[in-house]
Amino acid sequence: MSRKGVHVKIGELKTDVGLVKNLELSVGKVVDDTWAEPMGPTPFPSLSTLRDWDMKLLQRYKPFYMPFCDLCCLCTTGKCDLTGNKRGACGIGMPAQQSRTVLLACCIGAATHIGHARHILEYLIEKYGRRHPLDIGGLNIQVEAPVTRLVCGIKPQTLGDLEEVLSYTETQLTHLLSATHTGQEGNNLDFESKVFHAGMIDHLGMEVADIAQIATLGFPKADPEASLVDLGFGTVNMEKPVILCIGHNVVPSIGIIDYMKESGVDSEIEVCGLCCTAHDITRYYKRGKIVGSISWQLRFIRSGAPDVVVLDEQCVRPDCLEEAQKIKAPVIVASEKNCLGLPDRTHDPVEAIAEDLLSGKTLGALILDPEKLGEVAVKVALKVAPLRKKAKSIPETDELVRRAKECKQCDDCRRACPQDLSLPEAMKAAEQGNLLNFAGLYESCIGCGKCEQACPVDLPIHSYIVKAGEKRMKEETFKIRAGRGAIQDVEIRNVGSPIVLGEIPGVVAVVGCANYPKGGEDVAEICTEFANRRYMVVTSGCSAMSAAMYKDEEGKTAYENFTGEFMSGCLVNVGSCVANSHIAGAAIKIANIFAKRKLRANYEEIADYIYNRVGAVGVAWGAMSQKAAAIAAGFWRLGIPVIVGPHGIKYRRMLLGRADREENWHVHDARTGEKVYVGPVPEHLFCAAETKEEAMVMIAKLCMRPNDTMKGRAIKLTHYIDLHKRLYGVMPQDLHLFVRTIADVPVTMKDEIVKILEEKNWKEMVIPDPTLLPRMIRKVKE
Amino acid sequence: MATAEPWQVAEVSGPTKAFVITKPDVVAAMIKKAKHPILIVGHMAAEIELGDRKLIDFLIDLAKATKIPVVATAHMVGEFLKRDFEPTGWMPAVDIGNRLVDPAWMGIDGKGAHDLALLVGLPYYMEWAILSGLKHFAPNLKTVTLDNHYHPHANWSFPNISMKDWCENLRVITDKFARRG
Numbered sequence: 003m004s005r006k007g008v009h010v011k012i013g014e015l016k017t018d019v020g021l022v023k024n025l026e027l028s029v030g031k032v033v034d035d036t037w038a039e040p041m042g043p044t045p046f047p048s049l050s051t052l053r054d055w056d057m058k059l060l061q062r063y064k065p066f067y068m069p070f071c072d073l074c075c076l077c078t079t080g081k082c083d084l085t086g087n088k089r090g091a092c093g094i095g096m097p098a099q100q101s102r103t104v105l106l107a108c109c110i111g112a113a114t115h116i117g118h119a120r121h122i123l124e125y126l127i128e129k130y131g132r133r134h135p136l137d138i139g140g141l142n143i144q145v146e147a148p149v150t151r152l153v154c155g156i157k158p159q160t161l162g163d164l165e166e167v168l169s170y171t172e173t174q175l176t177h178l179l180s181a182t183h184t185g186q187e188g189n190n191l192d193f194e195s196k197v198f199h200a201g202m203i204d205h206l207g208m209e210v211a212d213i214a215q216i217a218t219l220g221f222p223k224a225d226p227e228a229s230l231v232d233l234g235f236g237t238v239n240m241e242k243p244v245i246l247c248i249g250h251n252v253v254p255s256i257g258i259i260d261y262m263k264e265s266g267v268d269s270e271i272e273v274c275g276l277c278c279t280a281h282d283i284t285r286y287y288k289r290g291k292i293v294g295s296i297s298w299q300l301r302f303i304r305s306g307a308p309d310v311v312v313l314d315e316q317c318v319r320p321d322c323l324e325e326a327q328k329i330k331a332p333v334i335v336a337s338e339k340n341c342l343g344l345p346d347r348t349h350d351p352v353e354a355i356a357e358d359l360l361s362g363k364t365l366g367a368l369i370l371d372p373e374k375l376g377e378v379a380v381k382v383a384l385k386v387a388p389l390r391k392k393a394k395s396i397p398e399t400d401e402l403v404r405r406a407k408e409c410k411q412c413d414d415c416r417r418a419c420p421q422d423l424s425l426p427e428a429m430k431a432a433e434q435g436n437l438l439n440f441a442g443l444y445e446s447c448i449g450c451g452k453c454e455q456a457c458p459v460d461l462p463i464h465s466y467i468v469k470a471g472e473k474r475m476k477e478e479t480f481k482i483r484a485g486r487g488a489i490q491d492v493e494i495r496n497v498g499s500p501i502v503l504g505e506i507p508g509v510v511a512v513v514g515c516a517n518y519p520k521g522g523e524d525v526a527e528i529c530t531e532f533a534n535r536r537y538m539v540v541t542s543g544c545s546a547m548s549a550a551m552y553k554d555e556e557g558k559t560a561y562e563n564f565t566g567e568f569m570s571g572c573l574v575n576v577g578s579c580v581a582n583s584h585i586a587g588a589a590i591k592i593a594n595i596f597a598k599r600k601l602r603a604n605y606e607e608i609a610d611y612i613y614n615r616v617g618a619v620g621v622a623w624g625a626m627s628q629k630a631a632a633i634a635a636g637f638w639r640l641g642i643p644v645i646v647g648p649h650g651i652k653y654r655r656m657l658l659g660r661a662d663r664e665e666n667w668h669v670h671d672a673r674t675g676e677k678v679y680v681g682p683v684p685e686h687l688f689c690a691a692e693t694k695e696e697a698m699v700m701i702a703k704l705c706m707r708p709n710d711t712m713k714g715r716a717i718k719l720t721h722y723i724d725l726h727k728r729l730y731g732v733m734p735q736d737l738h739l740f741v742r743t744i745a746d747v748p749v750t751m752k753d754e755i756v757k758i759l760e761e762k763n764w765k766e767m768v769i770p771d772p773t774l775l776p777r778m779i780r781k782v783k784e
Numbered sequence: 785m786a787t788a789e790p791w792q793v794a795e796v797s798g799p800t801k802a803f804v805i806t807k808p809d810v811v812a813a814m815i816k817k818a819k820h821p822i823l824i825v826g827h828m829a830a831e832i833e834l835g836d837r838k839l840i841d842f843l844i845d846l847a848k849a850t851k852i853p854v855v856a857t858a859h860m861v862g863e864f865l866k867r868d869f870e871p872t873g874w875m876p877a878v879d880i881g882n883r884l885v886d887p888a889w890m891g892i893d894g895k896g897a898h899d900l901a902l903l904v905g906l907p908y909y910m911e912w913a914i915l916s917g918l919k920h921f922a923p924n925l926k927t928v929t930l931d932n933h934y935h936p937h938a939n940w941s942f943p944n945i946s947m948k949d950w951c952e953n954l955r956v957i958t959d960k961f962a963r964r965g
Binding site for chain 2: 066067068069070071072073083084085086087096414417418420422456519648649651652654656658660662689690691692693695696699700729730731732735
């Protein structure tokens, strides 16, 4: 452990020798190092420390840029036309401009998590003290902060120890952001290296935020049997006053729940949430409800269900204020980052704020004190509920049918819709009193409301979909396992060997936002498919919710069917967005706990281990945000590939390998020093899949690693071939690239595959002890 | 009325926009002129109905008539095989885009770099993005979209047209080659 500094302030001290007034003493840094492991090579890495490692990856996975815009418009010498290999006024070319934009996105994402972490850490230190221990799993978790240990080289033991980590991330973030200024970085690959750096510090920020709240707030502590909690519109009891919390920072929700309990009204009020705040509510309070993902904001507010709407930070629609106004529900905003123009009432008396909200004198209030917020929200909810009587803003069917006649069939709604939904056709049917077409769009609609913005006659088009899907929405009653937090050390020991040898075919992390191409059912299907195939499936954020929103024939959700223990065939919900750090942490712990690789500030070696041996792949099927970009970047630097859905192509660059370039796929054999061809494993570092079928085949393929044993590779190939044949209707054409010896061939398909290998002039390959790092070679060839 | 505006209205590109194809004969002429064209077909070709047939059926007719090598993206290979047509190759849409920006790539059939890429049947925003990649980083490649929506990042694109006109355009292009035998 190291302390950033000690600061002593003495107001007045009377001694025998005299009187001391206003004495301040500062000691720069106190090092109390109780971690026996010697410091590794890269503690607190700067922007260029891990550049060599990044470039190794970027040589294999070259960026494919797809500019969103032909221009750069970031300074006043522009706009600059960058088409046709032209450079802008500052001298920048299109590849660098694209990677600069990706870096900007990742900086936004990392800043969001780091800012979140800073806020929650300061709050928790104030409440629990700097010396509060970081217990996130008792004796089951000895490596409590694997990302922090790996990157920073420190072993945090208390809340206060995390401040140093955040200070480091904030410094790095400032440097990274400064690199995007005009006339700074100019090389696209160096920008990409900085993207990886942004991703790495993003994971640090996430880890700090989640372990701080786990250690203090009574969240499940690495618990495989975390409670099954309620999810879905239909689980919210509309007979009670309802407080809806939207966002990612659970602190204001804690204020609400604590006040409810203290004042004995917790059985009288429903507290529910949307987006990641909802996850954390259920980690704190078993009776909390998750309404759904980010996409449910408009539909839930318009339904009239919430009596008070509390907005914290991240992924919150700014128009929630306007939408809540329409249903006469007061709004309380809780974050300095999201004030929405509302008056700051933090220092006003509770009764005065409540009275103004109830009377409608003010539409909402900014309250930055979570305890006060909790009291106001509860008191207002109890009083406003009988007054507003669940007033909703969704028109009745008669009115919708009548207004449908105003539709000009101009197609503007469809052309604004990111899903290209057949809205004009549905409106034509509605004109005849038939809302079935709209009901059919309920699943695919991402709830963005752009259709309404585009409509020249102001039809409430999203409300048509919600009204048509009302019955289905009210029947949304599901179970999800509350976010369990980290993976236990003992679980890592149990699965380390079969993962690294390839006998567990892979770890599939289904994470991220809800910008799905055809609804969340695809996510549930992907999770179920791979858990059934005995992969280890891990979820977080909105994707974790979508995985719960479908039932099998017995009426059970995937979380009821698969174990929450980190093992073959599991479905593990780690928690909210910031809990993604535990997924990276699990990969790191496999290298450290199972393989006994040194962890402390030893980034390259651990990433090299993960890249070559741990068959993990991230799937962000609905990735939408800048945070998702930063999270993905953190996985890339660790050598973990990420697949996004088709909308993810709008991140405007992919990191793609070339399976047809044999020269790109050599590793060092650490045993001999030889350079050995290992095939395109994993083939890509970042790719967008067009369909769920493509994604599923790609998942199976990207789980292959050079270190797979023959048995392990045969298992992985069995899944790849089976999925390819089922979903594509044909054998994979690149099969020969993944067979190293005949023993890799699945026994049940041997004849068929051997014939293919002969046709492709296949030659047997060596299975090395793979590494990209020359320093890992144990014996240099003479 | 046909309009040369991006189908998804916010997908505005910049100063360089696709020429508008006013007659299908223009496409036929470009195919005839090309030394090594390629046809890239996305998964929506098996979903879109044009009269009593699917888009993919029209594209198979076109591919057979023109003898253009076909790349099926996503899981489309199975849809082609169901119709007794074997595409030259199949790979993710981002992969074929990435290969086309490599001037050293020998093409899907190993016969050399492609000089004309025809794209059709991908989700609009995906095709839009890949066409942008090709516009900026494949200077020796001409791109044409055969979709019924205007794609500003292509070199040549139909405007936003009706399904009926789309169907007719594909038929006219195919006939230009089928008649030659």
